[in-house]
Amino acid sequence: MSTQIHLAQQTEADELLGRSPLAALVGMLLDQQVPMEWAFSGPYTIARRLGRDDLDAGEIAAYDPEAFAALLSDKPAVHRYPGSMAKRIQQLCAFLVDEYGGDAEAVWSDAGTGKELLDRLKALPGFGVQKAQIFLALLGKQYGVRPRGWREAAGSYGDEGSYRSAADITGPESLAKVRAFKQEAKAAAKTAKAAKTTGN
Numbered sequence: 001m002s003t004q005i006h007l008a009q010q011t012e013a014d015e016l017l018g019r020s021p022l023a024a025l026v027g028m029l030l031d032q033q034v035p036m037e038w039a040f041s042g043p044y045t046i047a048r049r050l051g052r053d054d055l056d057a058g059e060i061a062a063y064d065p066e067a068f069a070a071l072l073s074d075k076p077a078v079h080r081y082p083g084s085m086a087k088r089i090q091q092l093c094a095f096l097v098d099e100y101g102g103d104a105e106a107v108w109s110d111a112g113t114g115k116e117l118l119d120r121l122k123a124l125p126g127f128g129v130q131k132a133q134i135f136l137a138l139l140g141k142q143y144g145v146r147p148r149g150w151r152e153a154a155g156s157y158g159d160e161g162s163y164r165s166a167a168d169i170t171g172p173e174s175l176a177k178v179r180a181f182k183q184e185a186k187a188a189a190k191t192a193k194a195a196k197t198t199g200n
Contacts, residue, residue: 061094069082
């Protein structure tokens with residue numbers, strides 16, 4: 001797999017995401033409570049600190065947990081919560097080793113339908129329904145992984161022409177649109193919560 005990705009907005013980090021299925025999965029895992037570009041540049045930072053040009057699920061799963069947490073905590077930290085994220089990445093890699101022989105691409109390469117692929121993604125440690133749907137949409141929209149019914153399985157994230165998530169980012173302009181959408185959604189949720197509180 002090799003595709004042009006612009007999620008990290010940083011050439012080397014995006015190039016890794018474009019050719020490494022595991023880097024793409026780890027970037028998606030890191031995409032919470034930090035800006036998207038920070039999350040998706042994480043896999044490149046980890047690979048560099050390991051002295052590698054790609055991530056290896058077997059190596060990461062077997063890595064000493066304290067040393068791996070320290071690797072993510074080094075300044076600049078890979079995530080706002082490097083310790084807990086180090087643990088999650090190791091859990092994800094251990095699962096990939098056990099279930100897929102360490103081959104991240106095997107998660108989607110032979111999925112027959114969008115629903116089957118969604119179920120596989122939801123089974124990954126650290127992937128809830130929303131994260132699984134966003135990653136499914138990302139695979140379909142940017143990596144050309146399109147099993148039957150993938151858009152439906154990805155829910156609103158699969159909609160064509162939407163700017164809802166990482167799946168829709170192809171450059172700075174679309175990143176700004178996705179960010180605006182997320183801010184609007186957050187504000188709407190806040191308003192709804194406030195209305196609920198005053199309504200009680």
